[in-house]
Amino acid sequence: MHITSKPASESHTIMNELVLPNDTNPLHNLMGGRLLHLMDIAAAISAQKHSNHIVVTASVDNVSFKHAVKLGDVITITAKVTRAFHTSMEVKIEVWSENIPSGSKIKSNEAYYTFVALDDEGKPALVPELIPETEEEKHLYDSAWSRREQRLILAGKMKPEDATHLKAIFFPEL
Numbered sequence: 001m002h003i004t005s006k007p008a009s010e011s012h013t014i015m016n017e018l019v020l021p022n023d024t025n026p027l028h029n030l031m032g033g034r035l036l037h038l039m040d041i042a043a044a045i046s047a048q049k050h051s052n053h054i055v056v057t058a059s060v061d062n063v064s065f066k067h068a069v070k071l072g073d074v075i076t077i078t079a080k081v082t083r084a085f086h087t088s089m090e091v092k093i094e095v096w097s098e099n100i101p102s103g104s105k106i107k108s109n110e111a112y113y114t115f116v117a118l119d120d121e122g123k124p125a126l127v128p129e130l131i132p133e134t135e136e137e138k139h140l141y142d143s144a145w146s147r148r149e150q151r152l153i154l155a156g157k158m159k160p161e162d163a164t165h166l167k168a169i170f171f172p173e174l
Contacts, residue, residue, distance in 0.1 A: 006129075007133050008131065009137075010049060011079075011081040012079075013045045013049065013078065015078075016076050017077070018074055019070065019071055019072060029071075030068070030069035035069065035075070035095065035108075035109065036063065039079075043079045043091040043093050045079065046079035050127065050128065051117040051128065053117035054118050055117050056116055057115055059114040063109060065108070066109060067106050067107070069097040072099070074097075075097055076098065079091050079093045079113075082132075082141060083144030083148075084127045084128060087125060087126060088114055088116045088117070089114070089115050089117070090148065091115065093110060093111050093113060094110045096108065
């Protein structure tokens with residue numbers, strides 16, 4: 001039972017950060033761990049906006065570093081809740097790297113984070129149902145069940161044969 005409903009747009013979060021020397025490795029690229037830290041913060045803010053609760057990170061899906069982020073670049077991290085379950089939420093994060101002097105902007109990363117909302121006693125709290133409004137939000141909302149089942153299988157919390165949404169993708173005739 002969800003306590004209320006909220007549109008996905010209310011969780012939209014944008015965070016900007018300038019890549020400084022202390023954030024980089026000897027090649028003058030943003031360190032991966034530093035980027036993951038910033039992504040976690042942006043995603044947590046998004047989940048808190050949706051749930052109105054403190055949240056904790058439950059999982060992070062595969063993060064691929066597609067393009068190096070250089071010293072002096074500005075990164076823009078966008079985050080938005082894609083689906084709310086009972087006490088957890090999936091958040092999609094995109095990272096863009098921009099070199100302001102040259103005007104170049106490139107997508108560096110994207111990932112899905114899962115958060116659990118906590119009440120004042122540190123126990124899981126119910127979260128509002130998510131209302132997808134745009135076509136992209138509807139697509140992400142519909143595909144979230146399959147991503148959730150995959151996470152649960154990989155974490156050993158679900159048996160593959162119980163993954164009904166994944167089965168429907170691979171075995172539509174069943």
